[in-house]
Amino acid sequence: MSNTSSMTIQFWGVRGSIPSPGPSTIHYGGNTACVSIALGSETLLVLDAGTGIRALGKAIADSQADIFVLLSHAHWDHIQGFPFFQPIYDPHRTIYVFPTLQVQSLWCSVLEQMDGAHFPVTSDNLPSNTRCITDGMLTFLQDHGMYVSRIATNHPGGGSGYRLERGGRSVVYLTDNELEPPYKKTTSFDAFVQFCQHADVLIHDAQYLESDMPHKHGWGHSLVSQVQELAVAAEVQHLILFHHDPDRTDEELDAMQDATQDWLRQQHSPMQCTVAFEGLTIHLTPEGVAVDTLSASPSIVGENTHER
Numbered sequence: 001m002s003n004t005s006s007m008t009i010q011f012w013g014v015r016g017s018i019p020s021p022g023p024s025t026i027h028y029g030g031n032t033a034c035v036s037i038a039l040g041s042e043t044l045l046v047l048d049a050g051t052g053i054r055a056l057g058k059a060i061a062d063s064q065a066d067i068f069v070l071l072s073h074a075h076w077d078h079i080q081g082f083p084f085f086q087p088i089y090d091p092h093r094t095i096y097v098f099p100t101l102q103v104q105s106l107w108c109s110v111l112e113q114m115d116g117a118h119f120p121v122t123s124d125n126l127p128s129n130t131r132c133i134t135d136g137m138l139t140f141l142q143d144h145g146m147y148v149s150r151i152a153t154n155h156p157g158g159g160s161g162y163r164l165e166r167g168g169r170s171v172v173y174l175t176d177n178e179l180e181p182p183y184k185k186t187t188s189f190d191a192f193v194q195f196c197q198h199a200d201v202l203i204h205d206a207q208y209l210e211s212d213m214p215h216k217h218g219w220g221h222s223l224v225s226q227v228q229e230l231a232v233a234a235e236v237q238h239l240i241l242f243h244h245d246p247d248r249t250d251e252e253l254d255a256m257q258d259a260t261q262d263w264l265r266q267q268h269s270p271m272q273c274t275v276a277f278e279g280l281t282i283h284l285t286p287e288g289v290a291v292d293t294l295s296a297s298p299s300i301v302g303e304n305t306h307e308r
Helices: 053-059 137-143 189-196 224-233 250-266
Strands: 007-013 034-039 043-047 066-070 094-097 100-102 105-107 129-132 147-152 160-166 169-174 201-205 238-242 272-275 281-285 288-291
Touching: 007 053, 007 169, 034 053, 137 147, 147 189, 160 189, 169 189, 169 281, 189 224, 201 224, 224 238, 224 250, 238 250, 250 272
Parallel strands: 043 066, 066 094, 094 129, 169 201, 201 238, 238 272
Antiparallel strands: 007 034, 007 281, 034 043, 100 105, 147 160, 160 169, 281 288
16 A cells, blocks of 8 residues: 555564464464554554564565664563564664663663673674664654654553554554553553544553463453453454463464454444454555455454455
8 A cells, every 4th residue: 555644554473471482373473572564665663672573674674664663661572573683784774763761761672682791793783773762752753754642551660552643543552551450550541541542453462361360460461351441442443452472372362352353242342353463464544444355364354354
């Protein structure tokens, strides 16, 4: 889609906590969090730099788009792929990375980890023009044509969620967010509803089920049922369940898809839902929102592949 106001969302890593390759995760994928949003041919926004960013780097090796890397937070599963991101070794590429807010300080974690001790190539030896933007992040993005707002998430160590607006369409990215934590909330449920209001696409952490509780209560992730409630309250058009538990099998994720669709029908909600998988591609244009039929898995084609 060539419309200058379009956005194309692609999923390169959809797991949480630790990569989980193996026969039980082939369908949805085992790489950790990485989502790209292409805004035309000259700008690529990358959300998180888990192991999925390696495949992204290979896919865009011949592109000349400027790259903007936003992190939800600095836990390992969201930064560990960056040293393997092919464009950082290309002297002709420009890459902007943005620090995460950790313990009330700014920390450019994707570069700090490349210190010689934890990775053999140090960040100051990268041939690309890789810059850490420490001041006025949202203004800097706006100057480059990206209208992004940020909200604090409920997660141990802190984190951020983002909303991107373009061409009358909106995408919200909220991962590693515990909607109902046992600790004091940084952001309330109602504030998240307002932040997500009428989003065309909501990508939200859905790592846990009721069967994971109470053992994992407080670990910084939401129940699928809580995310469903948020999406319906915010009148989201398409919910993407994301950041899957590393032990969640393909069959269990298929069941999660079916159960969520059943629940939405019971609520008489027109909202669509897709359980994220590697390769999922969603196009947003002023005319509508569509899942790429070439990327959609057999269990998702039909009910969730649409244009509106």
